[in-house]
Amino acid sequence: MSVEKKVESIIQKDCPKPIYSQVIDYLKDNISSGLWKESERIPSEIELTETLQVSRGSIKKAISHLVKEGLLEQIQGKGTYVKAHDISFPLTEGLISFSETLKEQHIEFTTEIVSAEQLIANESIAKYLNIKPGDTYFRLERIRKVKDEPIMYIENNINCSIAPGIAGADYVNESFFSIIKKYSGHEVKYSNTSFLAKAADQHHAKYLEMETGSPVLQQVQTVFLDNDSIIEYAKVWLRSNRFTLGTVFQRRQDNHKLPA
Numbered sequence: 001m002s003v004e005k006k007v008e009s010i011i012q013k014d015c016p017k018p019i020y021s022q023v024i025d026y027l028k029d030n031i032s033s034g035l036w037k038e039s040e041r042i043p044s045e046i047e048l049t050e051t052l053q054v055s056r057g058s059i060k061k062a063i064s065h066l067v068k069e070g071l072l073e074q075i076q077g078k079g080t081y082v083k084a085h086d087i088s089f090p091l092t093e094g095l096i097s098f099s100e101t102l103k104e105q106h107i108e109f110t111t112e113i114v115s116a117e118q119l120i121a122n123e124s125i126a127k128y129l130n131i132k133p134g135d136t137y138f139r140l141e142r143i144r145k146v147k148d149e150p151i152m153y154i155e156n157n158i159n160c161s162i163a164p165g166i167a168g169a170d171y172v173n174e175s176f177f178s179i180i181k182k183y184s185g186h187e188v189k190y191s192n193t194s195f196l197a198k199a200a201d202q203h204h205a206k207y208l209e210m211e212t213g214s215p216v217l218q219q220v221q222t223v224f225l226d227n228d229s230i231i232e233y234a235k236v237w238l239r240s241n242r243f244t245l246g247t248v249f250q251r252r253q254d255n256h257k258l259p260a
Contacts, residue, residue, distance in 0.1 A: 011052050019054050023062035026052065031071055031082055038084040039147045042072070045080075076211065084146070111172045114141040114153075114207065118160070118167060128222065128233035129159045136160060138167045143207055150208045153237040162186075162229055180232070186225040193221040197240075204237045215240045 011022050030036045043051065045059045052059070063080055066072040073083045118138050126133045138158040143150050156176065160166050163183035171179070177188045198218045205212040219236040 011054055013054075020058040020061040020065070023048075023052060023054060023058055024065055027062060027066055028071065036082050038082050039149060041079045041081050084149075108146070109151075110145045110148075112143045112145065113171060114143060116140050116167065116171070125157055125233070128230075129157060130230045131159060131161065140171060142171060151239050153204050153207050155235045157233045159229070159231055162225070162231060180223075180225075184225060184231060186227055186229075186231075188231070189224050189226040189228075191221050191223045193219065195219055198237070200237065208237065208239055210239065 010026050011019065013019065015022070027042070030042075036042050042048075045056055045063070048059045049056045063072060063074070067074060067080075071083055072080050074080045116139070118136050121129065121131055121133055121135050121137050123133045125137060126135065129137055131137065138156075138160040140154075140156040140158065142154045142156075144152045144154065158166060163180060166179065166183040169179040169183065180186075180188055196218045198216050199213045200208060200210055200216045202212045204216070205214060208216070210216075217238040217240045219234070219238065221232075221234045221236075222230060223232040223234070225231050
């Protein structure tokens with residue numbers, strides 16, 4: 001990244017306001033003005049030191065303050081970035097796919113296929129898909145990226161016996177639920193879904209470009225069709241620094257009074 005011209009006039013060393021606080025103002029101004037955009041790497045500490053003609057300690061203190069404030073984030077081995085807005089996943093919207101959620105929030109994303117193969121079901125996966133051990137099922141693994149940053153790793157295990165030909169669908173450009181409807185002839189009706197706090201294992205950390213053991217949010221979901229048959233058992237690993245889950249709670253109305 002190119003370094004902006006020196007701005008000695010902004011950093012007043014004879015001013016009562018601490019140097020690091022003036023640096024904070026400078027960094028905030030560049031973010032709020034759009035000079036440094038979301039998910040963009042800001043100049044390095046050395047570059048900022050040369051640009052502002054202040055000590056590296058002042059730069060570190062200012063950056064640390066804005067990391068705590070949530071305006072910046074530091075990625076080990078890569079640098080400091082303007083923190084992107086969290087992607088919200090509304091639990092009150094009913095059964096909605098992640099691609100539908102991103103589109104509704106006008107967030108552009110790309111999808112990359114990691115693997116796609118037909119496998120023989122063991123006892124565990126057979127139970128989840130309500131098929132017999134030894135039956136064939138289709139496993140699809142994908143990564144979704146926003147501005148080239150991987151934000152989720154998706155593993156779909158699909159009961160292909162009730163959706164013939166589904167392995168040949170376009171999983172990069174078509175939505176998953178529309179593909180299910182096309183190949184099964186049924187609408188997706190409901191799901192059993194849970195969210196778990198996990199530590200990223202080596203495999204998923206690699207594809208999510210994070211350290212092994214970093215916190216991730218895992219969605220585990222069994223999807224049912226309108227005839228109550230199971231079409232999919234899925235696991236999704238979400239970068240916990242990019243997603244928030246939201247719902248609306250209403251006050252329970254009953255005749256039971258809680259103790260004061």
